[in-house]
Amino acid sequence: MSIKTQPVLTLEGARTALAAAEARAKEINVPMNIAIVDNACHLIAFARMEGAKVTSISIAIDKAFTAAGHRAPTSIYKENVWPGGPAFSIWNSNGGRFTTIAGGVPIVKDGVVLGAIGCSTGLPSQDEDVATRGVEAVQKTFSTKAKL
Amino acid sequence: MSIKTQPVLTLEGARTALAAAEARAKEINVPMNIAIVDNACHLIAFARMEGAKVTSISIAIDKAFTAAGHRAPTSIYKENVWPGGPAFSIWNSNGGRFTTIAGGVPIVKDGVVLGAIGCSTGLPSQDEDVATRGVEAVQKTFSTKAKL
Amino acid sequence: MSIKTQPVLTLEGARTALAAAEARAKEINVPMNIAIVDNACHLIAFARMEGAKVTSISIAIDKAFTAAGHRAPTSIYKENVWPGGPAFSIWNSNGGRFTTIAGGVPIVKDGVVLGAIGCSTGLPSQDEDVATRGVEAVQKTFSTKAKL
Amino acid sequence: MSIKTQPVLTLEGARTALAAAEARAKEINVPMNIAIVDNACHLIAFARMEGAKVTSISIAIDKAFTAAGHRAPTSIYKENVWPGGPAFSIWNSNGGRFTTIAGGVPIVKDGVVLGAIGCSTGLPSQDEDVATRGVEAVQKTFSTKAKL
Incomplete structure (x- = not known):
């Protein structure tokens, strides 16, 4: 079998996620950089919402990059990447783009990672909260469609 | 005088430009990566519109980067950057991000550059056409306000 | 609203900060690299003052970069970026330019960050002391004008 | 002989060059980024003078870098770096910092290169004109002192 098919997130899907994340960021009053990959x-x-940090532009993009590629929220690494952990220093990989700070969350359908959202400017816990809202919003459209 | 004030493009303004560029890209049937800085x-x-090239993501971003920073459309360089031209090899500057291919166009208000749009995937002439539509759309909102 | 206005630090303002920082560095007899962004x-x-460290040139510039972009002194991170902290490894972001060593201090007017000073060569506490003098000097010119 | 002595440009010398370059840039009404190495x-x-281009910051620094390191004005390369020339593609060296666009000029004393000035924002010929004024100003202080 030389070909397979795979589900792919569209720009429309990405914008659904972005809009929901943006709404949540407004709700908690923390302007953010929001990236969908x-x-x-x-x-x-x-x-980039009004007031989001300039130094968080690349952090948001790299959180999304990491969550999509490693297929896990960027908040999970903890002691695995601390001194003594088996993945210590992994943040240095991928040209330094691998991010182990909360705020990157994968977008998943039926166990398959379709992409990810990365948010940055707030506390990492706020960034993850905002990203999660985006993920939930777009994932809801998957199940809605599945029901039709 | 230790402070001056200057106009700054908002996310809303950037989205006005993006929407108009996207509409134009659909009109000419060339999906594009569209970046506003x-x-x-x-x-x-x-x-990134459905079908836009993956390798054009960074080209679009770098075209916008160059048009905003050097305050000119990226289409102007031509013989100035060819062998024998006074700016030959300038594409290598800024960590290789300086782009001398058409498709980056500054957003200007009263002679002041507020940012730029960069488009990529089509022919450079198509990329510039699409970027220009975006610029025109957001610039129209400036003059409307000026009339009020 | 496609445009907003914001205050911008001038070269004159930056030099006021630089001169005061330089004077303080002489006072404590620690030559420094001093950057204003x-x-x-x-x-x-x-x-770069006579005797400042060559390897501190980019450290000074990156401290200023980080303090301006993240809108906080680079001395604040402490346990937040240590193993176990929520922003552990953030120093790796922004192409490795994010700096969590004291000596970068934002320049603020009415709660708005206009830029930052970064100093390097001494102990981090000395670097921060020198940067702070620069910040205070330029911020004094803001309030003087506000009074007029 | 395990040690030699060499003349070294001071911050005071660098500032003499910078001030003269800045004055010339004002005279021709082209704000510039001016770097001395x-x-x-x-x-x-x-x-960075008010109005100098953001994308010219690193160009100015890299012109000075190149003029000091290769001990020649960055305007001299011409056909040597064009296709067919023996140094074709040299701009790619040094991590892409080698600059073959006019505007970097060495500071020389008795045939010894002490550093260089790099200017950027104008036409390359204007950048070189401004850099040259800076070089002349600081070199004049060398000969004045030599006469004493």
Whole structure:
């Protein structure tokens, strides 16, 4: 079998996620950089809200990059990447883009990672909260469609 | 005088430009990567349309970066950057991000550059056409306000 | 609203900060690299005093970059970036330019960050002391004008 | 002989050059980024004049870097770096910092290169004109002192 098919996140799907994340960021009053990437870790959509930090632009993009590529929220690493952990220093990989700070969350359908959202400017816990809202919003459209 | 004030492009303004560029790209049937940056060359908004090239993501961003920073469309360089031209090899500057291919166009208000749009995937002439539509759309909102 | 206005630090303002920092460095007899950036993290002014360390040139510039972009002194991170902290490894972001060593201090007017000073060569506490003098000197010119 | 002595440009010398370059830039009404480096290619002083291009910051620094390291004005390369020339593609060396666009000029005393000035924002010919004024100003202080 030389070909397979795979589900791919669209720009429309990415924007659904972005809009929900943006709404949540407004709700908690923390302007954010919000990045959505596909399953190949490539950028689909991005927005910098008024007041989001300039130094968080690349952090948001790299959180999404990491969550999509390693297929896990960037908040999970903890002691695995601390001194003594088996993945200590992994943040240095991928040209320094691998991010082990909360705020990158994969977008998943039926156990398959379709992409990820990365958020940055707030506390990492706030960034993850905002990213999660984006993920939930787009994932809801998957199940809605599945029901039809 | 230790402080001056200057106009700054908002996310809303960037999205006005992005939407118009996207509409034009659909009209000519060439999906594009579309990036909008501020006057300091930092990303505000980005979209990759269905079918836009993966290797054009960074080209679009770098075209916007160059048009905003050097305050000119990226289409102007021509013989100035060819062998024998006074700026030959300038594409190598800024860590290789300086782009001398058409498709980056500054957003200008009263002679002041507020940012730029960069588009990529089509022919450079198509990329510039699409970027120009985005620029025109956001610039129209400036003059409307000026009339009020 | 497609445009907003914001205050911007001038070269004159940057030099006021630089001169005061330099005077303080002489006072404590620790020659320094002193960098001033704007609110977009771009360099405005720089001086390497006689005897300042060569490897501290980029450290000074990156401290200013980080303090301006993340809008906080680079001395604040402490346990947040140590193993177990929520922002552990953040120093790796922004192409490795994010600096969590004291000596970068934002320049603020009415709660708005206009840029930052970064100093390096001494102990981090000395670097921060010198940067702070620079910040205070330029901030004094803001309030003087506000009173007029 | 395990040790030699060499003349070294001071911060005061660098500032003499910078001030003269800045004055010339004002005279021709082209705001510039102006960088001065020592004989080891390391930055001593930098100023971004109001209105100088953001994308010219690193170009100015890299012009000074190249002029000091290769001990020649960056305007001399011409056909040597064009296709067919013996140094074709040299701009790619030194991590892409080698600059073959006019505007970097060495500071020389008795045939010894002490550093260089790099200017950027104008036409390359204007950048070189401004850099040359800076070089002349600081070189004049050498000969004055030599006469004493």
